[in-house]
Structure formats: C-alpha cells, structure tokens
Amino acid sequence: MRKLHGLLIAAMVVAGGSITTVAPAAEANVTAATVPLEVANKSGRTDAVYLYVLGTNLATGQQGWADAGGGFHAWPAGGTPPTPAPDASIPGPANGQSITIRLPKFSGRVYFSYGQKLKFFVTTGGLVQPDVNNPSDPNRNILFNWSEYTLNDSGLWINSTQVDMFSAPYAVGVKNTSGTVRNTGHLKSGGYRGFFNALTGQPGGWANLIQRDPSGNILRAIAPGHGIAAGALPADVMNDYVNRVWAKYSSATLTVQPFADQPGVRYYGRVSGNVMNFTNGAGQVVTSFQKPDSDSIFGCYKLLDAPNDQVRGPISRTLCAGFNRSTLLTSTTQPDTNAADFYTDVVTNHYARKIHAQMQDGKAYAFAFDDVGNFESLVNDSNPTTAYVTLDPLD
The missing domain is CATH 2.60.110.10 (Thaumatin)
Known part of the structure; x- marks a missing residue:
C-alpha cells in the first residue's frame, strides 16, 4: 500500500x-x-x-x-x-x-x-x-x-x-x-x-491467478499484475476500458480533486493523441500521462507512476483508483468515492472486486x-x- x-x-x-x-x-x-x-x-x-x-x-x-x-x-x-x-x-x-x-x-x-x-x-x-x-x-x-x-x-x-x-x-x-x-x-x-469460487467462475483468464500445491489444495491467488507477468492473465485485459476512457476525454474534461481536505485544488485532464495532459486552474500543463497498459494500472506504477510530490503523485493515484474500480467513465470528477459505482463495468479489476465483496x-x-x-x-x-x-x- x-x-x-x-x-x-x-x-x-x-x-x-x-x-x-x-x-x-x-x-x-x-x-x-x-x-x-x-x-x-x-x-x-x-x-x-x-x-x-x-x-x-x-x-x-x-x-x-x-x-x-x-x-x-x-x-x-x-x-x-x-x-x-x-x-x-x-x-x-x-x-x-x-x-x-x-x-x-x-x-x-x-x-x-x-x-x-x-x-x-x-x-x-x-x-x-x-x-x-x-x-x-x-x-x-x-x-x-x-x-x-x-x-x-x-x-x-x-x-x-x-x-x-x-x-x-x-x-x-x-x-x-x-x-x-x-x-x-x-x-x-x-x-x-x-x-476463490467467484474467481474461478470469472471468464477471461482470472481463474489462472489461483495457485495450488502439488496435491491440488488452494494456496493463494496472485494479484493481476503478477498474473500478467507470469502469463496467467492476458496483458491486454484492461485495454478496452482504457480505449474508451481515452476516447471520452478526447472531447470531455476529467476533473481531479486529489485532496479530500483541499477541495479547491483541482486539475483538468484532456487527451491529445496518446497523452492525457493535466492543467491547473491557470491553464498551465502540470503533468502528462501516456496511455496506460494493464500492468501499469494493476501495479499503479510505470505509466501511472506516483512520485511522492503534491501534483503528479496525487493525480496518478486518483487515476489508478479510477481505472481499477472502473469509475472514470461514470463520473468526470474523480475520485469517485461512492462504492456503489465501483467495479460495475464488465472490464475492471475483478480480483479487487471479488475481495471487497467478501470483506465484512x-x-x-x-x-x-x-x-x-x-x-x-x-x-x-x-x-x-x-x-x-x-x-x-x-x-
């Protein structure tokens, strides 16, 4: 974390x-x-x-x-x-x-x-x-x-x-x-x-995240980023959602309010080509993101790197949560903190979805x-x- x-x-x-x-x-x-x-x-x-x-x-x-x-x-x-x-x-x-x-x-x-x-x-x-x-x-x-x-x-x-x-x-x-x-x-x-029953029943390679011992007993499910690295989960598993997000924000603006205690701090994202540029209230570009791949999304790193600063890092963590929870198409203001909106798209982090569903x-x-x-x-x-x-x- x-x-x-x-x-x-x-x-x-x-x-x-x-x-x-x-x-x-x-x-x-x-x-x-x-x-x-x-x-x-x-x-x-x-x-x-x-x-x-x-x-x-x-x-x-x-x-x-x-x-x-x-x-x-x-x-x-x-x-x-x-x-x-x-x-x-x-x-x-x-x-x-x-x-x-x-x-x-x-x-x-x-x-x-x-x-x-x-x-x-x-x-x-x-x-x-x-x-x-x-x-x-x-x-x-x-x-x-x-x-x-x-x-x-x-x-x-x-x-x-x-x-x-x-x-x-x-x-x-x-x-x-x-x-x-x-x-x-x-x-x-x-x-x-x-x-594990839910993950087994999820199509698209998600069941391949489950590891068993030599006797067939379940040991664990690895996170989807590790699954991509191991070839257990398709590397393009999030691509369709990413493409839809990129298409939407080619003509719409994504507003990111990364600090709950500072609602006045806002950044505005628009896609141009393969890049989403974020500007501040004065219209100055403060950071840019290349179109992320699935591994970057699941790991919240690489193309969604989040340095410990006050601009790129907070924007990146907001994007990472939005991609994993698939909320970027349902609200143009992020983060979306309404749990009812999470994981509703057919393309989402099903590993995370199924874990949250089982927690008290x-x-x-x-x-x-x-x-x-x-x-x-x-x-x-x-x-x-x-x-x-x-x-x-x-x-």
Missing part, C-alpha cells in the same frame, strides 16, 4: 518490486519502545503456526528481525548467491489459542505460515523475501501471508493487505489507552471459499491505492496499547 499525505516511511520492497508504505513519519506523540501484539489462532487448522517480525529499525535504518520480546537482530551481511538467513521464526499459537509477542519500532511485516517455516535468504543488498511468483522459490508451496505495520513515535499503523496476493485470511486490530478497539480485515462467513466491512488493500476514498483495510492509533492479528478460518 502507499500513502501520500505528509512524510513517508517505506515499509519494504514487496515481491515483484512494488513499494509499500504504511504511515506518515511526522512525530507528535512518543509511543513505547515496543507494543504487545496478540496473535489469536481461529483458523481451525491443526498444523503448526510460525510467526516472523521483519523490517527496518526506525532508530538506525538497519534491516533485521525481532524476537518474541521485541529485541532487534540485524541481518548478517549475506552473499552472492544469497545465503540462508538466521531462523527468525517465533512459535505461534495452536488452534483456539493465542500468544502475545512484542512489536518494536519497525516499518515492516508480520509474517505467519502454516505447517512449515518460511525460508528467508540474505544477499549483499539485504533480505530476500518469499516470491510465490517464482515457481522455484522454496516457499512456493507453503501456505503463508503477512501484515504490514509501522510503529513510530506517532503511533501504530497496521493493515491487512492483498496487494500482492490473497491467501490465508487474517484480520488486524489496535486498542488505545482509552480501551477503544478497532478491527479490519475479517471476511464474511464463507468468504474465503466464496472468493467492505475494506481491503486489493491494489496499491485502494486507500483512495478510505477503502483500505488499515487501522491506526496515536496511543496504541495492544495490536492484534487474528488468523481466521479458511472456509
């Missing part, structure tokens, strides 16, 4: 190269050095669970891992080819049980796996994380998932993410000093199988800028006392 308000803290480079960020870095309050994380296993599975807390130490900038007490351990130097990383696993709770570990001030991830420990490696450039899009990755046939979090002096941000894949379900939560608890990420009853609160991180309009599965608090990860049933 990405955030574009204020300063940023980059959480990690996720499999496939997309950058995720989870929290603004401006420091207002001073939180404790570590926060307890309660992990509850409600999966219904009998196999062992393994936990990992990996990330960047915000005090030093070092990459490393944390033990169950929140103690930091830097990764060793690594080599070429990558060398096995130290065993950073923490024994997780049995089904029906819970354990409490401590989260340090990291920008990173909490991984969990079922049945087997994950295999991490270290190279000269840092940690090599699991890449399920690589058929030879040693973690390819392990059922696992991760949450992203940032804990800094401003508080805690923790999410449930499907930006790279939809796999073993879980929810996240945070309790503050007043005792208020907020949760997100829970599926509806039957939502796990409901998602309708929120998910199904693509990088799913936070446009606050539809992301994220909780945060400036005064956290406890964080939660709940491993939910695979039903």
Whole structure:
C-alpha cells in the first residue's frame, strides 16, 4: 500500500518490486519502545503456526528481525548467491489459542505460515523475501501471508493487505489507552471459499491467478499484475476500458480533486493523441500521462507512476483508483468515492472486486491505492496499547 499525505516511511520492497508504505513519519506523540501484539489462532487448522517480525529499525535504518520480546537482530551481511538467513521464526499459537509477542519500532511485516517455516535468504543488498511468483522459490508451496505495520513515535499503523496476493485470511486490530478497539480485515462467513469460487467462475483468464500445491489444495491467488507477468492473465485485459476512457476525454474534461481536505485544488485532464495532459486552474500543463497498459494500472506504477510530490503523485493515484474500480467513465470528477459505482463495468479489476465483496466491512488493500476514498483495510492509533492479528478460518 502507499500513502501520500505528509512524510513517508517505506515499509519494504514487496515481491515483484512494488513499494509499500504504511504511515506518515511526522512525530507528535512518543509511543513505547515496543507494543504487545496478540496473535489469536481461529483458523481451525491443526498444523503448526510460525510467526516472523521483519523490517527496518526506525532508530538506525538497519534491516533485521525481532524476537518474541521485541529485541532487534540485524541481518548478517549475506552473499552472492544469497545465503540462508538466521531462523527468525517465533512459535505461534495452536488452534483456539493465542500468544502475545512484542512489536518494536519497525516499518515492516508480520509474517505467519502454516505447517512449515518460511525460508528467508540474505544477499549483499539485504533480505530476500518469499516470491510465490517464482515457481522455484522454496516457499512456493507453503501456505503463508503477512501484515504490514509501522510503529513510530506517532503511533501504530497496521493493515491487512492483498496487494500482492490473497491467501490465508487474517484480520488486524489496535486498542488505545482509552480501551477503544478497532478491527479490519475479517471476511464474511464463507468468504474465503466464496472468493476463490467467484474467481474461478470469472471468464477471461482470472481463474489462472489461483495457485495450488502439488496435491491440488488452494494456496493463494496472485494479484493481476503478477498474473500478467507470469502469463496467467492476458496483458491486454484492461485495454478496452482504457480505449474508451481515452476516447471520452478526447472531447470531455476529467476533473481531479486529489485532496479530500483541499477541495479547491483541482486539475483538468484532456487527451491529445496518446497523452492525457493535466492543467491547473491557470491553464498551465502540470503533468502528462501516456496511455496506460494493464500492468501499469494493476501495479499503479510505470505509466501511472506516483512520485511522492503534491501534483503528479496525487493525480496518478486518483487515476489508478479510477481505472481499477472502473469509475472514470461514470463520473468526470474523480475520485469517485461512492462504492456503489465501483467495479460495475464488465472490464475492471475483478480480483479487487471479488475481495471487497467478501470483506465484512467492505475494506481491503486489493491494489496499491485502494486507500483512495478510505477503502483500505488499515487501522491506526496515536496511543496504541495492544495490536492484534487474528488468523481466521479458511472456509
């Protein structure tokens, strides 16, 4: 996921190269050095669970891992080819049980796996994380998932993410000093199988996003951008919608209001040839976008790159959300934050559509800028006392 308000803290480079960020870095309050994380296993599975807390130490900038007490351990130097990383696993709770570990001030991830420990490696450039899009990755046939979090002096941000894949379900939560608890990420009853059944029934190659183990058991569905890279999903899957958008805004104007708290900031897009030019209120061109391909849309990068600035980045994230949700033809003012308008076109991000349909609160991180309009599965608090990860049933 990405955030574009204020300063940023980059959480990690996720499999496939997309950058995720989870929290603004401006420091207002001073939180404790570590926060307890309660992990509850409600999966219904009998196999062992393994936990990992990996990330960047915000005090030093070092990459490393944390033990169950929140103690930091830097990764060793690594080599070429990558060398096995130290065993950073923490024994997780049995089904029906819970354990409490401590989260340090990291920008990173909490991984969990079922049945087997994950295999991490270290190279000269840092940690090599699991890449399920690589058929030879040693973690390819392990059922696992991760949450992203940032804990800094401003508080805690923790999410449930499907930006790279939809796999073993879980929810996240945070309790503050007043005792208020907020949760997100829970599926509806039957939502796990409901998602895979829906994806299987979606024509056009979407079922090819599903990965199975050698016994035929479902492991995950990879995000559509990864599906394009693997040849599982047609590279032109969004082209028809893009062509219609380009045709519409050759004779109409797209108004982008990227900041909900600054309604007076507006940019105006018109297509000329293969380029959509955006002007400000004075008629000056401030940025331009080439006609995006499907991969740029699903990844919110390449032709829809979103730098951390106050012009191109905010416009790009608005376009990315509009393409993924297929709202650019239904409203000439974006972002459209009416969920009833989302995913109604026959050409859309069906992976994202089907994930949101199965969430109890309708929120998910199904693509990088799913936070446009606050539809992301994220909780945060400036005064956290406890964080939660709940491993939910695979039903």
